[in-house]
Amino acid sequence: MPPEISLREAYGQTLVELGRENPDIVVLDADLSKSTMTQFFAKEFPERFFDCGIAEQNMVSIAAGLAASGKIPFASTFAVFAPGRCFDQVRMSVAQPRLNVKLVVTHGGITVGEDGTSHQSIEDLSLACSLPGFNVIVPADAIETAQAVKTAAATFGPFYIRLCRPKAPLVHDQSYRFTLGKAVTLNEGRDATIIAIGLMVAPALEAAAKLKRDGINCTVLNMSTLKPIDEAAIIKASAETGAFVTAEEHLKHGGLGSIVAQVVAKNRPVPMELIAIKDTYAQSGKPAELLERYGLTAKDIEKAVRRVIARARTH
């Protein structure tokens, strides 16, 4: 197994690097800097760090004011609180004027674990992707996190970057180069395509390796940029494999599966299986237990691939 590294720590360290390079980088948090890891930046650049207290709405509109004045604000809290808690502020203060605000949220999905439903963000990607002009990224590992954060800093416009709480195995090596809006092919096969984001990329690779032993060869795409979606990669994969499985730590409504389905339905329909949280909230538990209970494991992906290939054959 590849080493497991914290995405949040990669974010915190990258912010410090960016802060050293560019005096216009400023960071805001809503009393979670020890969890989002903006604390590293706060320590080195206290004058450029603004803890807004437990007031996410205020934080987002302050970030907008800073961006309108030429700063590059990174605002962080948990994914469940942004954009959910402050949706109208993200909509009117940031998205409508297309301001240069970077929302980097942590503790996405249900792998927050024991804190339970109130802290498990399962709707945030749907909300973020609904905002015109927003760039939405879900990095799969620490290497991709660092690069996505640097890309966001260097690219004008609003960004939503969602990180998970647990450490995640590296699925990229140091030579990896993140490109906004480009899917990453991690494995190539002709029988089916698995498209995954975030913490689900590693299990997708695991499922593909297992299936390979049975002679089933899968393409695996890391669709780390959810918006703008890489339509070309999806259309190409649909032509080459004719069967799709998507995997995300999010409700099946409005997330990766929905977005991919829109692209294939319009361009080149293929049978699809969606690995995602069904229409329900989760509960407290260990991350691994929760992933198993809500059907988000390598095993679930593997079964879904077998199902979708069977459907494709009878199509």
Add this chain to the structure above:
Amino acid sequence: MEGIAKKLRRHIITMTGKAGSGHPGGSLSAADIVTVLYFRILRHNPQDPLWPERDRFILSKGHAAPLLYAALAESGYFPVEQLSTLRQIDSCLQGHTDCRLTAGVEMSAGSLGQGLSFSIGVALAGRLNKQSYKVFVLLGDGECDEGQVWEAAMAAAHFKLDNLIAIVDNNGIQLDGWNREIMNLEPFALKWQGFGWHVIEIDGHNLGQIIDALKQAKLVKGQPTVIIAHTVKGKGVSFMENNPEFHGKAPTPLEMEKALKELE
């Protein structure tokens, strides 16, 4: 200055009357405040709307857009003739302010409660950049029902933003009726004081008091200032004054004619 205020009021009536919708009441109540800001207090350059050293005026009560547009046009940001396109399709003068479309508009507004927070961001940037500009933000009193206003009030005092000056157009009326009946804000001045603000109360239609208050506010050190301007909703048009009906209703052609006669 009275002449300019009257001119802005005439624009408000004509614009909303022609558009057939809009918010004349809360535009008229703040007309004297905005007149003083644009024609006496603000350091700005209509030929260079993005001049980095400009004082910022942020309209948080975005439904008073007709008033801001009138002030911007009369200042020379864009031709006065454009005012007649308010709320029409493809106009740069949207029903509520859109900073992408209108020269001189600092913030897109219309969803209440966000302007004070936004102004904190602008004030923090000014301080970080060691720029001397001041940030003036106009809030409605009804707008202060929004919890975000008080999140921002707490933060502005916490950050000791003495380059931030809030003005509340305290006309006492919100859409559904009188504030005191819909959602009581009192003791309003004490609330701001309790949040750590320097508070000045004035008659928001007395130009001298408005000028003095703004000048005084600019000198305050170590804390933000709020000017609670007691105003009359619909000020200047007899049948609109203190009439909740004209919060969000445009005058009919007949009412428009009557109003303009009163504003001659």
